[in-house]
Amino acid sequence: MKKDVDGKILKYLYSNFITRNLLTAIMRKNVLKIAQKYADSRLSTIHINTFAKKRGVKVERNYNSFNDFFARGDDFVHLKSKNTSFCSPCEGNVTVINNIRNISTDVEIKGESFTAKKLLNSGSDKFDDGLAYVFRLTTSHCHRLYSFDDMVIKSEKIIEGGYHSTHSVVSKFWENTLCTNYRSVYTADTKNFGQVAIVQIGSMLVSSINKHIKVNEQIKKGDVISSFKLGGSAVVILFEKGVIRPKDNLLDNITYVSIGENIGDDISLEEKKCL
Template sequence: MRQVPRPVGFLGFNSHAAAKDEADVVPIPKVAMWSLVTMRQTNSSSHPTFNEFFIRELKPGSRPIAFSECDDVAVCAADCRLMAFKTAEDSLRFWIKGRKFSIEGLLGKEVCTSAFSNGTLVIFRLAPQDYHRFHFPVSGTVEKFLDIPGCLYTVNPIAVNSKYCNVFTENKRAVAIISTKDFGKVAFVAIGATMVGSITFSKQQGDYVKKGDEFGYFSFGGSTVICVFEKDTIEIDEDLLANSERSLETLVSVGMKLGVSTKKLAETGLPNLESCVLGS
């Protein structure tokens, strides 16, 4: 069951700002307690720094992948607070207020196409206490990587909702293009943020991947992944769109259902989910 976080304040614009929200800044003991439940059990001596503890892997099977055998069903890429919009214009109306935001600015001219410019946008915002490895939302082949240098501004909602900030197009980020059978090309953007200058990928160009596979991780801090689907290639789940239109983030976990390929919907109607395996 997906939930909407309670409305609260957020961490300020720099790392010295006072914490107003337990959801954004969690004392180490709480992080440790949460990690013992969801992360791999390992000898503490194997984690000489808190950052190494922070990026530990999940226990096997702790994040079931929705309809794992159905590649026409996309899944959530991270444990996070999610916003989803059918178009970039919708994202500007309901959430992103930066005056200079555009899909081309986010992806870079080298990889941005008209299909991406008019496409569907999904924002996965990771808070510091979240599991900080990110996963593939779709199955396909990693076609290209592009590194875009930039700043390390905070990605919390105060910054995203400010007309004076353009965090998604000014922050350091890495763009990967995934070529798929059911969704066309999908742009996967890992964005650095305050205290997160390190983005590490575990896959290489040319690798074939399955949805739910690990793609990489952020080092300590808050950060964001944005996925851009080409125009009219995905039908995002209605609850996610409805919450986003109310400017409400939805709490999701890796592997939860995100949406369905419109190509499959057009060809066969709703996918035959009875023939798919829920989880792996």
């Protein structure tokens, strides 16, 4: 059983004025590069077993560095769900928000609010009334993001920002990290779900998102899109209105999901006519 051991530590760090502001000074890209350099080194492997044991993670092989362990996983996974099912593209704690309106109303996620405009740093109304899957990856989870459908990556945009934790407990003490942290935004045309936005959000100690794909590249369902180094992170996937029906238990709740788990279904043509 995997354990989330980060919540209590983060609650202490962010509820305290001094430590909260100290984190603001430390969580900068140039500073984090030093930590990442060490985590990429062979020496950092001495931390793997202790780190894994505390979080209930099984160490399945020898790794070349701590980051090698942290971003563990295959370059391709066989997703067995039917084509019209939306299978989870990563491991993590997910919540689903319906009816995003990026013009008039902020969507609230356990104390945090965001709009599609803020998230994408865009004036586009593409995802008005759409749906957002928000995946929060803790340090116990596999930090790889996979393609949930056959798709073509149409564009990428980098949005500079901070590197504060995206853990749900932090939202009580800090501004909306989903919309203020560093973000990599892909827009993609999918085979079964229309156009989507895939937002990868840097988090505490995650100063590097390793990209395994390129713009205009056609990728298959199950191909790895990216991997994250050292620390928690978050992924938000936006769908247009009338494309997908999420599982009922995911709406406005935080639920653990594994890679490939069925978390939504394509809305039938008959249902779309009624929307």
